[in-house]
Amino acid sequence: MFKLNLKIALRNLWKNRGITSINVGGLAVALAAFILVTLYANYETSFDKKNPNYDQIYIVGRILPDLKTNYTPPPFGKAIKDNLPEVENVGVTKVGGFEFAISSNGATIFTKNLLRLDYNAAKMFNINPTGGLNKPAGDERLFYLSKENMDGLFPNKKDNKPELVSLGSKSAGQTATVQGAVINDKHSNITFDALSIANVLGEGENYGYNNYNTYIQVKEGTDIANLEQKITAMYRAELVKGETDKSVLERVKEVSVFLDPLKNLHLRPKAGTDANYKILITLSVLGLLILVIACINFTNLSIAQATKRAKEVGVKKVMGAFRFQLTIQFLLEIFMQCVVATVLGLIIAEIILPQFNNLFLVDLAIWRMDNVLIWQLPLILLFITLIAGVYPAMVLSGFKPAVVLKGNFTTSKQSYWLRNSLLVVQFSIAVIFITGLLIISSQLKYMRSQDIGFSANQVVYIKNIAYFTNPKDFEPIRDRIMKIEGVKSATVASGIPDGSENGTNGYTVEGKEANIDFLDIDFDYFETLNIKLKEGRFFSKDFNTDTASSAILNESAIAKYGLKNPIGKIIRGCRTDYKIVGVIKDFKTQGFETAIQPTIYTMKNPCGNSKLEIMLKVDESRMSEVLATLKSQWSDINKKDGDNFRYQFLDELYGKLFQKQEQLQSVFFAAAILTILIAMLGLFAFAKYITNGRIKEIAVRKILGANDLQIFKLINSSFFVLVMIANLISWPLAYILTKKWLETFAYRIEMPILPFILSAVITISLTIITVSIQARNAVKANPVDALKYE
Incomplete structure (x- = not known):
């Protein structure tokens, strides 16, 4: 039975290869986008997850009347460790202030990110140099390089012995001993290209030096809210030691401490920007919407072809086939198309991936053994099969033999309304993307044209x-x-x-x-x-x-x-x-x-x-x-x-502030193109089905004197109404979403009206062109060919 159903499925798919190609092609493109988004989401949400202490590490931050910051004074960590038994370990770090040269006999590299940390912080973040992590002796500082830098300075090094290097200018005569190499995990909040490990950081500095980061590792089951209160009380007590000024004592009462978990630091830090989180959410929603549009296409076209399969269903039911058997048969056809679409989607994603990596400055790969996409992909395949296939399969398997075998079967009004509703949803999403793209472009244009109050042009920044x-x-x-x-x-x-x-x-x-x-x-x-x-x-x-x-x-x-x-x-x-x-x-x-x-x-x-x-x-x-x-x-x-x-141009450095918004613009541009493409493919096939179903009506109208323009107007009118409804539905949604995005800017444009009008003009124009191209053959056909058997 399975073999028979498989043959029938293959024959039906080949017989309707035009519609099949549109279905599979639309799904493949949407799946490629969704696969890339899934890869990116997996990457962004898994920072530091390899750290065995992932769930127990928190950064200590301060809340001042006008400021929330992750910077703390160096003695604060020691006070926390000495007074709070809930805290298992405390580590202090400090980022180096400048870029400097490191030279060996044959090469020179530049460290842009020197990270200073104490021994406890190195243990907390699982820093593991070649030869193991050693505890510095007394005031000693152990200097390490990232593996990339070590290989750059000593490409032929085979042992783990320390190496002598020159710091800064060779003529200055300043040297240091590199103890070894450390793998710099770029998939972490703790990144570096050089490390300096000491027993204690900031020794001798008091509570006025707020330029360190303090991390704590708490015991399992610790009440974090209660711990925050304890640390706040302790911090206030440290600030008022020996203080008699009443105004200072009052101001200290306004100071508090917060604990931010390590898992929040990359996407949603309490102090800092959540731009990465916003980009991730935007991408995820866009990827899901594109996939939904493709599934809507699939469902729409499957229902539209119902009349072609009606007699097949009627005959099978008369011969004794049960509904669930027919449902399985139709789901099998849909599953086969989804499998092909998934394979094509993976190929497309692999082709696009280098450009995606360049845009988001990441290094993602599909074919990795540790890639969670391997088990996510079957779930995605099952998801799209069910979403795109269950309703069409239920509709097709539910035909009544007595009705369909009379030869005058038509799909129900329910299916008609569903097809039109799904088409409206498709175009509503497309309109939102087009409107969003135009408004993002307007804001970027505003940012680039506004007076920023200083001139970065022709200013050279020397490192x-x-x-x-x-x-x-x-x-x-x-x-x-x-x-x-x-x-x-x-x-x-x-x-x-x-x-x-x-x-x-x-x-x-x-x-x-x-x-x-x-x-x-x-x-x-x-x-x-x-x-x-x-x-x-x-x-x-x-x-x-x-x-x-x-x-x-x-x-x-x-x-x-x-x-x-x-x-x-x-x-x-x-x-x-x-x-x-x-x-x-x-x-x-x-x-x-x-x-x-x-x-x-x-x-x-x-x-x-x-x-x-x-x-x-x-x-x-x-x-x-x-x-x-x-x-x-x-x-x-x-x-x-x-x-x-070494130098850089200041205008180029300042221009990097627009990078996130330029990424968003590129994403919306790609999303708008994809949604329009998928929607137009579906509309093209749907218009073909509708036009073919009205061949005799068109012939009669032409015999009665209707001209080509009137026929074009007749066919386009229903689609025009649907697209207008889609615009009216999407405008409020697009307004709300773009308004919230604009509110993330301190300096922004007023909400423009033109993008909403342009999105309507674009979608209506594309609809008329697409439907007219498809309807052209029916309009130009000889009425005799359609009516000669009547």
Whole structure:
């Protein structure tokens, strides 16, 4: 029986190979998209899952009145371990502040991500160097490189012996011993290209140094909410030790601690951005919707062909076939198509995968032994078989022999309404994608055309390892650089406007204290970036106090403190009284998603970060000449950096802030194309079925005098109504979804009307073209051919 059903299925599929190809092709394309999304979702949701302590590790964060951050002071971890028995282990880490060169006798590599951590953190995160993890002796620091970097420096190394390397410029004579290599798991929140492991990090630093990350490993069954309360109470007690100032004591009451599980850190951290999570959710929904559209196509076309299979069902039932046998037969046909679609989908996914990896900066692969897609794929196949096939199989197997064998059988009104409803759903999803794509494109265009408040064009960012915290240290470097023809200005700062977060601290003006960002800069910082002055003046060498006790605030900081006539007023922070000498206009250092932060700019800050970031404004016409000169003279200009001259263009770095939104735009573009393609394929086949069913009606109308235009209008009218209904349904949904997306931006466009109109024009135009192409043969046919047997 199975063999007979298989033969019948194959013959029916071949007989209707046009519809079969559309069904299989649409499903294959949709499955390829869904497979890629599934791969990406598996990757994004499995960060750090290989860590045996995955469920017990939490990062300790602080909640301040104006800030939520994962940065904590180094002694905090020791206090937690000593006082709370629920905590099994505590580890402290700190990310290195700059990129530096490491050289062997034959090669040089650059470490961009030096991770410092204590021995407990290394154990917690399962750091396993070649030769095993050793505990540092006393104040010793063990230095390791990632396996990629180690292989780059010592490609022929066969043993696990330590190696001597040069750090920074070779002429500086600074060396270090590399103990071994560590595999850098890029599928982890703890990534690095070099490691420095110590017994204790931040020794001697107090609770004012909030630039470390503290991780705790709790015992199983620990009440996390209760533990948070205990750590908060302990932290407040540490902050008020020896403090008598009532205002400080009151402010400490507003400070609290949170614990964020390791499994949240990549997608949904409590402190930080959840952009990865939003991209994942968007992709997952899009992938599922595309698959649903393909299944709707399948269902629609299967029901539409019901009349062709009616007599077959009637004869089989008269011969004694039961309904469940017929249901199994039709499900078998559908399953065979789904299997072929799955194979084709895998082939398409494999072809597209390199472009997908480039877009999302990942390294996904389908054919891996540890890939969970291997067991997910059969479930996906079963899912689409049931979704796309159960209803058509039930409809086909439910025909009554007495009705269908009379020869005047037509599908029920219920099937008619279902087909039309499914078509409306298809086009509604397509309209949402088209509208979303147009609105995303409008927001990106707005972001690229808006004045960001500073100019990154022709600004060269030079990577550097020399500290210039004291303005006098950078003065000779600036003088040498400014002698190069084409250099307009040069400056150094503790950060560059590339979306990076600045440090935050408490500052007081006229008795009002608030946490604001701070940035340590040098002369010509604002001039180099072409930042506009609102009132007062920039830092100047004509004023000796500028290098010690002058400050410039941005407009947001002035607004936060509610200052009027701020020039000359005193702002106190980091045990220093600063005189406000200028106010600059706000500029978007962190892009469009984050509001401009209140910021203070100083040249000397006891609590600040090291000034490492050198920026030059260069004449556009002499850029290549300037860069060549800098490279040849860098070992003399900046001896500590020596022959390791490296640079990037600031506008390129700032442009990376748009990367996530550009990814989203690409995803919506692909989704819109796929949904339109699948919907049009289904519409094409469906229009063919409808047109063929009205051949005699069309012939009669032509005999009675109807012209071609009237016939085209007749056939298109029903589809036009369906597409209009789809637009009316999808517009509110598209509005709600895109409005929520736009609300994630601090600076955004107003909701435009044009995308909604354009989506209607696009879908209606494509529908009319598709249906008209299919109807053309019926309209041009001779009426005699259709009516000669009547």
